[in-house]
Amino acid sequence: MSDVVESPSAPRSGVIGDSPARKEDDRLLRGEGRFADDVTPANALHMAVVRSPFPRARIEAIDISAALEMDGVHDVLVGTDVAARSEPINVLRPTPGAPYVTYYALAQGRVEYEGQPVASVAATSRHIAEDAAELIEVDYDPVEHVPDVIAAMEPDAPVLHPDVLDSNLLVSNPQSVGDSASAIAAADTVVSGRFFVNRVSGLPMETRGIVAEWRPGGRELSVRLSTQTPHLVRSQLAHCLRLDESWIHVVAADVGGAFGLKLGVYPEDLLACLHAMALRRPVKWIEDRLEFFRATTHAREAVHDFRIAADREGRIAAMEDVYATDLGAYYGSFGSAQLSSVTYSGPYRLDHGTVERRVTMTSKTPVGAYRGYGQPEVNFAREVLLDRLARRLEMSPVELRRRNMLTPEELPWRNTTGAVYDSGDYAECLLAAVDRIGYDELRRTGHGPRADGRYVGVGLSSFVERTGYASSRFLAGRGSKFGAHESVTVRANRSGGIDLYTGVSTFGQGSETAFAQVLSHVLGIAYDRVHVHAGDTSATPLNTGAFASRTMIAAAGALEKAAADLRAKTLKVGAWLLEVDDPDELEIAGTVVRVASDPARSVALRDVHEEAILGLRLPEGIEPGLEATAYHEPTHAAFAYGTAAALVSVDAETGDFDVERFVMVHDSGTPVNPQLIDGQIRGGLAQGLGAALREELRYDPETGQLLNGTMLDYFVPTACDMPPIELVHTEVASPVTPFGVRGVGETGTIPAGAAIANGICDALSGLGVEISRLPLTPELVWREIQRARGVPA
Amino acid sequence: MSDEVPITVTVNGTVHRASVDARTHAADFLRHTLHMTGTHVGCEQGVCGMCTVLLDGDAVKSCLLLAPQLDGHEIETVESLADGDGLNALQEAFRDAHALQCGFCTPGFLMTTTALARDGRRRSREEIREELSGVLCRCTGYENIVTAVERHLSEARGV
Numbered sequence: 001m002s003d004v005v006e007s008p009s010a011p012r013s014g015v016i017g018d019s020p021a022r023k024e025d026d027r028l029l030r031g032e033g034r035f036a037d038d039v040t041p042a043n044a045l046h047m048a049v050v051r052s053p054f055p056r057a058r059i060e061a062i063d064i065s066a067a068l069e070m071d072g073v074h075d076v077l078v079g080t081d082v083a084a085r086s087e088p089i090n091v092l093r094p095t096p097g098a099p100y101v102t103y104y105a106l107a108q109g110r111v112e113y114e115g116q117p118v119a120s121v122a123a124t125s126r127h128i129a130e131d132a133a134e135l136i137e138v139d140y141d142p143v144e145h146v147p148d149v150i151a152a153m154e155p156d157a158p159v160l161h162p163d164v165l166d167s168n169l170l171v172s173n174p175q176s177v178g179d180s181a182s183a184i185a186a187a188d189t190v191v192s193g194r195f196f197v198n199r200v201s202g203l204p205m206e207t208r209g210i211v212a213e214w215r216p217g218g219r220e221l222s223v224r225l226s227t228q229t230p231h232l233v234r235s236q237l238a239h240c241l242r243l244d245e246s247w248i249h250v251v252a253a254d255v256g257g258a259f260g261l262k263l264g265v266y267p268e269d270l271l272a273c274l275h276a277m278a279l280r281r282p283v284k285w286i287e288d289r290l291e292f293f294r295a296t297t298h299a300r301e302a303v304h305d306f307r308i309a310a311d312r313e314g315r316i317a318a319m320e321d322v323y324a325t326d327l328g329a330y331y332g333s334f335g336s337a338q339l340s341s342v343t344y345s346g347p348y349r350l351d352h353g354t355v356e357r358r359v360t361m362t363s364k365t366p367v368g369a370y371r372g373y374g375q376p377e378v379n380f381a382r383e384v385l386l387d388r389l390a391r392r393l394e395m396s397p398v399e400l401r402r403r404n405m406l407t408p409e410e411l412p413w414r415n416t417t418g419a420v421y422d423s424g425d426y427a428e429c430l431l432a433a434v435d436r437i438g439y440d441e442l443r444r445t446g447h448g449p450r451a452d453g454r455y456v457g458v459g460l461s462s463f464v465e466r467t468g469y470a471s472s473r474f475l476a477g478r479g480s481k482f483g484a485h486e487s488v489t490v491r492a493n494r495s496g497g498i499d500l501y502t503g504v505s506t507f508g509q510g511s512e513t514a515f516a517q518v519l520s521h522v523l524g525i526a527y528d529r530v531h532v533h534a535g536d537t538s539a540t541p542l543n544t545g546a547f548a549s550r551t552m553i554a555a556a557g558a559l560e561k562a563a564a565d566l567r568a569k570t571l572k573v574g575a576w577l578l579e580v581d582d583p584d585e586l587e588i589a590g591t592v593v594r595v596a597s598d599p600a601r602s603v604a605l606r607d608v609h610e611e612a613i614l615g616l617r618l619p620e621g622i623e624p625g626l627e628a629t630a631y632h633e634p635t636h637a638a639f640a641y642g643t644a645a646a647l648v649s650v651d652a653e654t655g656d657f658d659v660e661r662f663v664m665v666h667d668s669g670t671p672v673n674p675q676l677i678d679g680q681i682r683g684g685l686a687q688g689l690g691a692a693l694r695e696e697l698r699y700d701p702e703t704g705q706l707l708n709g710t711m712l713d714y715f716v717p718t719a720c721d722m723p724p725i726e727l728v729h730t731e732v733a734s735p736v737t738p739f740g741v742r743g744v745g746e747t748g749t750i751p752a753g754a755a756i757a758n759g760i761c762d763a764l765s766g767l768g769v770e771i772s773r774l775p776l777t778p779e780l781v782w783r784e785i786q787r788a789r790g791v792p793a
Numbered sequence: 794m795s796d797e798v799p800i801t802v803t804v805n806g807t808v809h810r811a812s813v814d815a816r817t818h819a820a821d822f823l824r825h826t827l828h829m830t831g832t833h834v835g836c837e838q839g840v841c842g843m844c845t846v847l848l849d850g851d852a853v854k855s856c857l858l859l860a861p862q863l864d865g866h867e868i869e870t871v872e873s874l875a876d877g878d879g880l881n882a883l884q885e886a887f888r889d890a891h892a893l894q895c896g897f898c899t900p901g902f903l904m905t906t907t908a909l910a911r912d913g914r915r916r917s918r919e920e921i922r923e924e925l926s927g928v929l930c931r932c933t934g935y936e937n938i939v940t941a942v943e944r945h946l947s948e949a950r951g952v
Contacts, residue, residue: 021888028896029884031831031871035897038830127816205835205843205897205931256833256897257931289836508895508932675891682934683894711840711929718926719935748934 012590014520014527016739019675023512023532024254033254036209036226037286044211045074047272047285048129050119050136051294052111055363055704056145056160059109059118059138066135067121072128075275076136077120082106085274087240092232092264093334093369094479095359098171099164103330105240105270111140112160112329113365114705115294117267122275122283145363145704149303149324152360160329160361170327170359175341177416178352180309183318187309191389195381196773197753198696199301199326202370202687203716204507206256207287208296210269212276221273222249228258229545231503232482234537236265236333241273252535255507259687260369261296262507263547264333268295293709297368298697301326302340304381314393314400318352319345321378327359328366335359336367337374339466342419344378347426347464347641348404353416363704365697369547371687372749375465380774383461383754387761388770396443397758398434401462401643402427408732421464421639422736429665430462430643432728436663437645447763454649454658457765459758461751462643467743468553470637484634486554487541490519490562491627492570494613496591496606497529503543504551505535508683509745510676511551517672518556518739522563523570524588525605541629549640549743552672556738557632565628570605573612573626576619577603636736640743642666644751646723648759652767655782657760659723662689664751666727669734669742677744681727684748690717692753696775764788800864804829805873813860820844822860823870831871831900835929842928845901846870852908854927871900874907883907883945890941894932901928906942910949918943 014020027033064076088102107118119136123129146152146160152168160168184190211224221243227233230250238245255262268285276283287296304323310316321344327336336359344355390397405426406413413421434440439458448455469475472483489501500519504511512532520527533539544554571583574593578601580586587596594602611617615624647661664685671677694715698707708714733740757771760781767788773780786792796815801808804827813822818837823829823846832855835841839857846855847869855868874881880888883906893899905928909916916924921942922935930938 019891022891024896025888025893026880028893028899029880029887029903030875031829031900033831033896035830035833037824037834040825127814203931205841205895205929206833207835254897255895257895259931289838289841506895510894679891679894679933679937682936683932684934686934687931710838711836712838716929716931717935718929719922719939720926722935725934725936 014517016517016521016672018517019673020513020517020527022510023516024506024510035206035254035256036211036224039211039224040284041211041213041282044282044284045122045124045275045279046126046129047275047283048121048126048133049117049268049271049291050133050138052107052114052116052118054111054140054142055114057111057140057142059107059111060141061139062119063137064119067132070128070132070135072124073121073132075122075279077106077271077274079104079106079108082274083108086270087242089265089267089333090236090239091331091333091335092481095171095335095338096173096478098331098359101161101164101170101331101361105267113363115365117271120271120275122279147699147701147704148362149326149360152362160363168361170361172356172358173341174354174356175417176354180318180320180352180354183352184307184309184320187317188312189389189392190307190309191385191392192307193385193388193772195304195306195384197300197302197304197377197380198691198774199298200691200695201293201298201697201714202259202261204257204259204261207289207292208262208266208268209286210272211282211284212272213282214276214280219247220249221247223273224251224253225269226255226262227252228255228262228505228507228547229264230505230535230537231543232545233265237273240265240270250537252505255505258507259371260373260547263369289711290709293714294365294706297332298328298365299337299367299370300377300691301367302377304378306381306385308385308389310389310393312393314395314403316348316350316404319350320354321381322356322358324358324360326362326364326367328362328364330366332366332368334369337369337377340374340378342417342466343375343464344382345415346379346382347406347462349406349410350416355417364699371684372746373548375463375746376688376691376750376753379461379463379750380753384757384771387758391765397460398430398439401430401460405430419466420636422636422734424639424641424667424732425730426462426641428730429641429667432730433460433643433645433663433665436726436728437647437661447766453651455652455763456647456649457759457762459646459648459755459762460643461755461758463641463750465640465747465750466637467549467640468634468637469548469550471635472633482544484554485544485631486551486558487543487629487631488555488558488562489541489627489629490566492566492609492613494606494610496604496609497531498525500530500532501540502532502534502555503537503540504546504555509546509551509680510673511546514552514672514676515555515559518559519563522560523567526590529591549745552741553638553737553743554632554634556741558630560738561630561632562628565630566626569612569626570608572622574603574608576622577608577611634737638669638734638737638742640666640668640747642747644755646755646759648756648763650760650763650781652764652785655778655785657778657781659756661726662723663726663728665730666747667730667732667742668744668747669732669737670740671731672741678727680744681748682725684746685725685752686717686722688749688752689722692756692774693776694721798861800861802863803867805869815859815861817860818856819858819860819863820855822863823855829870829872833897833900842901843898845904845928847904847908850908850911852905871903874903882948883910886941886945890937890944892933892937892941898928898930902938906945910946913950915950916946
């Protein structure tokens, strides 16, 4: 590679604000990514898992004899083996105050959800392992199950974990500021509703997978895993497998989508490791899609009882949200979503507020984190209810929102849960959305019917989104087993480049690219001379991982510090080579160190690096080596925000509807990479729209079995199913983060359900149709039309 | 249990002779016997389209074929696309439009589009969406994929 000396006036590419070619793309476009199933060690065995067909049953007996006799079968594990050799999965993100309701990798005498692992087989091929799994006979005695959070709290409901709990309520977390009861009693108008949010799957295109290899002599359990959190998994494996952490090496190379589902250890991870440790051979398990639907954490299912009180001018006097979130049968690594509470009051001014999270156990697959982590759920309830309030007050939903939105001057604002909204112009986003969708024009032309017979309406949905964590101390107060920090190591190499090491694994978010941009920005080195090494616990500094829209908020600070350290030493060595007294007179520009005022006086970075690394000629006072490791501890979370607007047309006879336009106005603070931000927003919207319109994991209430365990009947949006989306960005730099960034990974998932529901209700406002549940299907709309017309559906 | 079938199949121009277990599906054969892991498997039910390859020039889902059905046929996979050190025009179009994020579905879209480009037909954006609907993506929201494909098909037709 030739040394190109850039002219000082030319804007550098690949810095903050640019959208350079992604670091990740070349290998992925060639099919050269390294996903979990892409590597099979010689001598590997393959694992298959026997799962419960019942939602709740006692296990009377397990007969593994036929499986063990099969040619090619090397090992079978049942619950007693697992209890003897491992610990239950440890919780990384507990719900405050919750008792311990976690689980071993295999069922211990009872199963609590359909799909729970009961036994596992390691064999010479996947075919043989699966054949052997079918030969394992399990004698189940089914007992009464609990299908949902409403049934779970019936007085006569069976208590699912009577050894730990008195009821199926795991924990209740109420938070209150002011006196919402009095404010509601005194208010002119009160609206309330019960809102049902559907159980969905984040559904990454790559299922989970693991390859575990145990070399006791080498003191190494090597694990290749499809995970968002290699360092956290390492600590969990050490705990669960009773190993010293230094023996465990986790590698997450390329990860084929994660979305919160690949946080922490799952039962099958422990099983593969236990087989590998028993057999001293590599063991591989790649989840199939049916297993995925039954065994990888589900998300979102909740029932919100929301109430808003206001005066005649629409000023909100109080809000209350008491919600039951369905945890499923056990508490996994992350448990159910927690951010409904934090953001229940949205971007609105509120002095009297109460929110209560009721984490409820049911007989279904455990629920875990999924992009948005409670924020889409509560946004649906609040924003739909706000439109009802607007109709009750005969006020424009735009004006109702605008009147209650916090102004830039009121920020920072501590909401009633203690979260601090850092900065922003919420009304700017609202008004931009209203303008872009043509709200006033539609108000003039009316709801129709149009020439095509359809009614039209516009729905709005405004939101704030907590991105990142306020601090490690904040997390500690909630019992978290991870910190808020991120870390990075940057190391110069003798080719003149920088190796950047991060524990943040690569699952589509573009962090390799964005990290290189930040480093290039601060250090001055060319973007294409930065090489990112991600997701290997043996090579990277301890970190937390990519979730909670926190990566850039935390990592940018670490990158900034590490780059500053590296820059200082690079310039010091450069000054010696260039015979310049003051390193401050120098700069790094692309591939050289040069005198800022005299760019012709330069030395190649390659030469600077070589001198610094070898240290053969360094003068007194300069130690050999050119690398830096830095940690950054955030001091605040940053709140992203925005408003979505949907233009919806509805057939009032059939309930069929179309989202004809969808406008998304959002603020993610300073954009590190606009192209990546657009990609994150669009991708989040696709998942938000999928969950709003199509996706639902449905269980038979009688049998407790999952009805749609394939992609044929779980309807992920295709390229044909996406409505036209228009993105509008505003840009208010956050004052509390490095470079003013806000998180962006989860934003898109939040507003879709409410915007479309409000659009449908607006279109059918002449009928008085109200919507209170997701997903929004034509059938649901038709039923609500029938109800509004007083026709028994 | 093991029922081995001899097959001869041309993959990306190279002739392979192999003996395969009759129940091995074609995607697993490509991935685990020939070690061409660019073809991904997402559902094994013919829905997600990750495993799309070209069979005698037609885009097919290789999880719905058994390896013995490849006998005597020509297969093209994502590994055939790049031109040595360089990406081909379609791959560049995907990169430039940010048409991939995690990259797991990308080979499916690239091979589907490779087949589309060869017939040279003009397609509207809506028709492109229809053609791509057999491959699922969970990261991008599709817009940039449709844009990349539209640009590539235009350029392939020389317009």
